[in-house]
Amino acid sequence: MGTDGDKKEAVIDPQRPDGHGQDVLATWRQRNAPNRPLTHLRVLVTGGAGFIGSHLVDRLMEEGHDVILLDSLFTGTKTNFKKWLGHPNFEWVRHDVTEPYYAEVDRIYHLACPASPVHYKYNAIKTLKTNFLGTMNMLGLAKRTGARFLLASTSEVYGDPEVHPQVEEYFGNVNCIGVRSCYDEGKRAAETMAFDYHRQHGVDIRVVRIFNTYGPRMVENDGRVVSNFVGQAIKGEPLTIYGDGLQTRSFCYCGDLIEGIVRMMESSHTGPFNLGNPGEFTMVELAEHVRRLMNKDVEIKYLPATPDDPMKRQPNIDKAMKYLDWEPKVSLEEGLKYMIEDFRTRIEARNAANAAMTEKETGEG
Numbered sequence: 001m002g003t004d005g006d007k008k009e010a011v012i013d014p015q016r017p018d019g020h021g022q023d024v025l026a027t028w029r030q031r032n033a034p035n036r037p038l039t040h041l042r043v044l045v046t047g048g049a050g051f052i053g054s055h056l057v058d059r060l061m062e063e064g065h066d067v068i069l070l071d072s073l074f075t076g077t078k079t080n081f082k083k084w085l086g087h088p089n090f091e092w093v094r095h096d097v098t099e100p101y102y103a104e105v106d107r108i109y110h111l112a113c114p115a116s117p118v119h120y121k122y123n124a125i126k127t128l129k130t131n132f133l134g135t136m137n138m139l140g141l142a143k144r145t146g147a148r149f150l151l152a153s154t155s156e157v158y159g160d161p162e163v164h165p166q167v168e169e170y171f172g173n174v175n176c177i178g179v180r181s182c183y184d185e186g187k188r189a190a191e192t193m194a195f196d197y198h199r200q201h202g203v204d205i206r207v208v209r210i211f212n213t214y215g216p217r218m219v220e221n222d223g224r225v226v227s228n229f230v231g232q233a234i235k236g237e238p239l240t241i242y243g244d245g246l247q248t249r250s251f252c253y254c255g256d257l258i259e260g261i262v263r264m265m266e267s268s269h270t271g272p273f274n275l276g277n278p279g280e281f282t283m284v285e286l287a288e289h290v291r292r293l294m295n296k297d298v299e300i301k302y303l304p305a306t307p308d309d310p311m312k313r314q315p316n317i318d319k320a321m322k323y324l325d326w327e328p329k330v331s332l333e334e335g336l337k338y339m340i341e342d343f344r345t346r347i348e349a350r351n352a353a354n355a356a357m358t359e360k361e362t363g364e365g
């Protein structure tokens, strides 16, 4: 853990290459107490108890920032951040972003929203409200405090893309009345709002479009393909492929993604920038990878395709490479190994806890 001396040099860079440094500095001074040092970052992470959010919180805590983790725990869990409980730089707040939240902060990483299609479709209206009202509340907070605001948007804004690989200029091919719309249209509206707050109120925004991400801490039964396959292979159950399995996705390891998100926040670019790993695989190929690494004998079961499932997805990351000097480093093979190890450890720990409980109950009975 860093000490005060290790902290980032300054919250505001008056010499920002975009020329707005002096304006931003003046606004920041107006909105903060006169004794507030410029070298001290107070960071809010919405959705901080989730898969990506909790990895981001780890990174920010390790850098020595003051972190407020905000989460409703609808899909996130306390286990993901329990190691920080009691740390003087750490605070967690159970809060739903659809309601306003007030705090004095310098950075807002806005990640809150269920991300697995199974979860976001489960309560579609809630998902839409989270994307719309949640983003509105956080942009309002950024406007009032002068905090820099980063929106975790998604590759789903491209819908079922007709341009491949997807470049940021592509407007997308999205069904606005389908079962995925609460998420993809919700995120599109969130992007619109971020850019309108930027143009109309000068809010300092960053927008990243996150492509499929995987790694340790994914919830075993969250319904996404990598977590499903790894969980199924551990239990010796058939790997479920929806449709013909020829649809493609590009999978980014969570550690690589976090590096990209943090670089984006500290850059002078608003984006939107794609963040993802350009390595593209069909679901059949992914299943074969998992079988090879985990269990060659596990079967594959074909199930019906889900409605509006994008047929292909691959990020063009030229912008992130050029402006953030970022590109993913971890191969699918290597990342899957980390994830498999994490899933095995968690499943074994849970089985051991269940066995101990049963033993206790039987003994007591």
Ligand SMILES: O=c1ccn([C@@H]2O[C@H](COP(=O)(O)OP(=O)(O)O[C@H]3OC[C@@H](O)[C@H](O)[C@H]3O)[C@@H](O)[C@H]2O)c(=O)[nH]1
Pocket: 115, 116, 117, 118, 154, 155, 156, 210, 211, 212, 213, 223, 224, 225, 226, 228, 229, 240, 241, 242, 243, 245, 247, 249, 283, 305, 306, 309, 310
């Ligand atoms: O068990 C499964 C689960 C999923 N799939 C398929 O695997 C592909 C990927 O599905 P996932 O549910 O993992 O993720 P999706 O690409 O549909 O959505 C994701 O996109 C990017 C992020 O913003 C989100 O994490 C999520 O919305 C889909 O074609 C899906 O039909 C299977 O074949 N089997």
